[in-house]
Amino acid sequence: MATAVTEQGQPDDAAPSAGARRGVLPPRSSLLTLLVGVAVYTVFGLYVAKTGNGYHQTVLALGLSNVVLAVGFSIVYTQSGQFSFATFGFYAVGGFAYAWFAKHVAPELAMVLATVMAGFVGLVVRLATARLSRLYFAIASLAVGALILIVFNNWHGVSGGSQGIGPVKAMTFGLVDRHHHAALVLEVAWVVSAAAVLVTGLLYRSAWSRDLLIVRDMRLVGRNDGIPVRRREIEAFVVGAALTGLAGALLADTNVFISVDSFGVTVALQALIMVVLGGGGGVLGPIIGAAVLTELPELLRSAAKWSGLVYGILLLVVFIVLPEGVMGLWDKAAAKVGLTRRQERR
Amino acid sequence: MSGGLVVEDLSVHFGGVYALQSMDLTISPGTCVGLTGPNGSGKSTMVNAITGLVPSRGQVTINGSSLRLGVPGAAARLGLRRTYQTPRVHAQLTGVENVCTGHPAPEGRNVVGALLRRRRAATIERERRAAAREALARVGEHRAGDIVGASMSYGQRRLVELARVLVANPSVLLLDEPGAGLNDEETASLQVLIGELISNGIAVLLIDHKVGLLNAVCDHLVVLEQGTKLEEGSPAEVWASPRVRAAYIGQVGDAGA
Numbered sequence: 037m038a039t040a041v042t043e044q045g046q047p048d049d050a051a052p053s054a055g056a057r058r059g060v061l062p063p064r065s066s067l068l069t070l071l072v073g074v075a076v077y078t079v080f081g082l083y084v085a086k087t088g089n090g091y092h093q094t095v096l097a098l099g100l101s102n103v104v105l106a107v108g109f110s111i112v113y114t115q116s117g118q119f120s121f122a123t124f125g126f127y128a129v130g131g132f133a134y135a136w137f138a139k140h141v142a143p144e145l146a147m148v149l150a151t152v153m154a155g156f157v158g159l160v161v162r163l164a165t166a167r168l169s170r171l172y173f174a175i176a177s178l179a180v181g182a183l184i185l186i187v188f189n190n191w192h193g194v195s196g197g198s199q200g201i202g203p204v205k206a207m208t209f210g211l212v213d214r215h216h217h218a219a220l221v222l223e224v225a226w227v228v229s230a231a232a233v234l235v236t237g238l239l240y241r242s243a244w245s246r247d248l249l250i251v252r253d254m255r256l257v258g259r260n261d262g263i264p265v266r267r268r269e270i271e272a273f274v275v276g277a278a279l280t281g282l283a284g285a286l287l288a289d290t291n292v293f294i295s296v297d298s299f300g301v302t303v304a305l306q307a308l309i310m311v312v313l314g315g316g317g318g319v320l321g322p323i324i325g326a327a328v329l330t331e332l333p334e335l336l337r338s339a340a341k342w343s344g345l346v347y348g349i350l351l352l353v354v355f356i357v358l359p360e361g362v363m364g365l366w367d368k369a370a371a372k373v374g375l376t377r378r379q380e381r382r
Numbered sequence: 383m384s385g386g387l388v389v390e391d392l393s394v395h396f397g398g399v400y401a402l403q404s405m406d407l408t409i410s411p412g413t414c415v416g417l418t419g420p421n422g423s424g425k426s427t428m429v430n431a432i433t434g435l436v437p438s439r440g441q442v443t444i445n446g447s448s449l450r451l452g453v454p455g456a457a458a459r460l461g462l463r464r465t466y467q468t469p470r471v472h473a474q475l476t477g478v479e480n481v482c483t484g485h486p487a488p489e490g491r492n493v494v495g496a497l498l499r500r501r502r503a504a505t506i507e508r509e510r511r512a513a514a515r516e517a518l519a520r521v522g523e524h525r526a527g528d529i530v531g532a533s534m535s536y537g538q539r540r541l542v543e544l545a546r547v548l549v550a551n552p553s554v555l556l557l558d559e560p561g562a563g564l565n566d567e568e569t570a571s572l573q574v575l576i577g578e579l580i581s582n583g584i585a586v587l588l589i590d591h592k593v594g595l596l597n598a599v600c601d602h603l604v605v606l607e608q609g610t611k612l613e614e615g616s617p618a619e620v621w622a623s624p625r626v627r628a629a630y631i632g633q634v635g636d637a638g639a
Contacts, residue, residue, distance in 0.1 A: 235497065242496035243482065243489075243507055249472055250483050257470045259455035260433050261463065261484045262550065263491075271493040317474070 074230045081226030090218035094290065097222045099330035100229040101286035102310065106322035107236040108279025109307035114317060115245055116272035117252030118170065122161060122177040124303035125184030126154040126277040130284025131294045136194050138205040147207060147228065147285045154281020155274050157184070162273040166266055181301065189296050200295025204288045221290050232282055237319045239275065248272055280307075313354060315361015324362045385411040385445050386585035387432075387462070387554045392440030394424075394431045394609075401427040402438070402609045407587075411553065414576065414586040416600035416617070420629060423606040425589045426467055429556045433457050433464050444554055463547035464556040469539035477526035477534070477542045481514035482507075484546035517545040522571050536563045548579075555579065556587045561595050573598050593621070605629070 084096055105127065112118050133153040137146030165176050188195040195201065206217070207224045239245055250258040251268045259265050288294040310329050314321030332350065336343035358365050389407040393400065402424040409415045417425050431438035434454040442449040444460035457464075463484075471480050487510055490496050490503025518524050523541040526534055534542065540560060547555065557576070561569050569592065576599045580586055590596055596603060597617045604614040605626050613623045620626055 238500070239493065239496055243491045243503065243510070244493055244496035246475065246479055247483060247491050249474060253472060254470055256435055256454050257466070258483070260435075260458050261546065262455065262458040262486060263483065265455070267492075275493055 071234075074234050077233070078226060078230050081230075082223060084222065086219070088222075090216055093218040093222040095330065095334050097218070097225040097290040098287070099327055100222075100225040101283050101290060102306075102326035102330050103229050103323050104232045104279055104286060105283035105303070105307050106310040106314070106326040107233060107319050108276045108283065109304075110311045110314075110319075110322040111236060111239065111245075111248075111272055111279070112276030113308065114311055114321075115240070115252065116248040116269055118269060118273060119174045119308075120177040120273070120276075121174065121301055121304045122158075122180040122184070122277075123280050123307050124299050124301055125181035126158055126280040127284040127287070127303050128184055128188055128296070128299040129154045129157050130281025131288040131298065132188055132194050132201070132284075133281065134285035134288045135201045135204045135294050143205050143207040143289070144209060146205075147282065147289075150285040151278045151282040154284065155278030158274045158277020158280075159270070161277075162270045166270065178301065181304065185296060185299060195296055198295070198297075200293055200297070202293030204292050204294060206292070207289055217292075225286050225290060228282070228286060232279055233319050233323065236279065240318050244268070244271070309351065313351070313358075313361055314363060315358070316363025316366070318363070321361055321363040328362075385553065386413075387587065388441075388443040389428075389432070390441040390443075392428065392431055392438055392442065394427050394436055394438045400609045401436075402431060405440070405611070407604065409554070409585040409587055411585050412580055412583045413602070414580050414588055414600045416596040416603040417587060417589045417606065418591060418596060418603065419606035419612065422608075424609040425606055426558055427609070428606075429464055429558050429587070429589065432462070432556065461553040462556065463550055463552035463554070465540075465543050465547060465558055465560055467558045467562070469536070469543040471531040471534065471539045471542050471546075473532040474530060476528050476530050477518055477523065477538075477545075478511055478514045478528065480531060480542055481517050481546045481549050482510045484549050485510045485513060486550050513549050514545070517549040518542065520548060521545045521575060522568075537565070537568055540564065541568075544575075552584060554585045554587075556589075558589050559591070560588070561590050561592045569595060597621075 081096070081100075084092065088096070105123070109123060112120060130150045130153070133150035134143075134146050137149045140146075141149070161177075161180050165173050165180075168176055189197070206221065207228075208220065209224055209227055211220060211223050211227075247258070247263050247268055250261075250263055251265050251272075255265055287298065291298070306329060310325030311322050312325070313328060314323065314325030332347060333343065336346055339346050360367070387407070387409045389405055392402060392405040392407075394402040405424075405428060407415065407417075407428075417428065419425055427436060430436045431440075431451070432442055432449070434452050434456055437452050440451065442451060442457075444457060444462050447460050449460060450456045472483070475483070487506050488495075489499070489506035495503055515524065515527055518527050518541075521541040521544050523538055523545065526538045526542050529538070531539065531542070540563065544557075544560060560576075561572055564572060573595055576586060576588065576595075580599065586599075588596065588600060600617060602614065603617050603620040605612045605620055605623075607629050612629055613620050613626050615623075
């Protein structure tokens, strides 16, 4: 009951400030904007796949896997207010499920199965932990992630144990491998991540996602207004777990090799940093965050032994300068030139 | 089976202290009961107990159905809605969006509907928004429709919150100090609005300190002190009671002593 009292006493202004000056849903579904965005994204991706070298293509493909990871994390964390470390577990489920299924069925189907599998594991996990408060859930999720890794560590038939599994069969989607493997992987990653972003974008624009904000910030008020809060929470968690699994499948597809060592709690922390760095209450923030966090270590390779330090300092500076993430900066700039959406209009 | 709200022997205690002791209260459809009393007398505690925010014991019946106590959302399923002492409006959502979250239509609000039945969801969402604007107009706050909660004045938040519960067409409505922080003009229109709600057949529980408002809309007043009923009856009877006068003003003769 302590939660009841706290929630009663909390002013709503305590809500996370990301995107505070905007309403959440556009009056009409801006499906067109979304489609244009995905089209631009795809054209750019295919351009790099055609002209870039293998190294760039692989890094970009990893970046796209991270995009899927970040949008999945943002649905769960930014939108529904659940912090979960179990992300790295679902990432592993997706990766190993893909590698295993791809041996037996078409890789494209294996990807779908891996996604569903991760979503299912997410469902079981969230049902089992449904009664925990948010803080305890966060701690329990760490244990869940670790547990999943232990299972894979010992399930040699699926994970290959410490040797890992490789080569993982690649998806093609009927695309022709014109140049080399990396180009194909990038094309596939681009198509899959575009689809994931589109789905997430549609979800962000739905009444469902609006209810999630109430679930996040005004739980008890929501319940007293008839919103099935726990169910919404579980739905968001399952969607997030499925997207995380999809990201894991893309990772396995891109790296061609997968082992338990690829997964650890840092995956969840990376996802958190991507989401916070990108900021905002939509898909664009996580995409920007994923792009920065994938490219930054690559760019710092030349700094060799200092790269870890420079990476940390850069992140720190960015967070101090941009407390609301990149999208927060964007909102401020938009407000300056009078582009703020729907404030005191009509 | 009678409609409205029936509360029998409702008690709330925190440790050894009773915040509410053996409360009985009946509100028939289309009537308004006023609940008043000094701060800390148990008014909000009663609303919190009915809506499951604090643990309680007793019997509560809403529209003839027995309510499971201590479960937030259970009262909502039986058609009861409440407002809060400090208005609860989401800071990032506009007035219309805030009100939409109180709308009962479920379409587009689960993950499958949001993805696969988009056309239906869009149709219902338009209806929801129209209903939200209507509810906002009803409380006299159509201007707050496109402002986010963070930019609303205190009075606007109160009225937007009220619109959010009204859009659900509740049959029982618990208003926790709806008049607090409103100016005279706003209070006057609130009075008219509550009058309309009552004539629409809603059972209203009105917690307030404003005597004028209570007298104008309530058929029956209950005065609480330290978790128990100090007095109840028609407004005229209650205000004439020496016990009520003593609780509010102090014992007769105290002033000079």
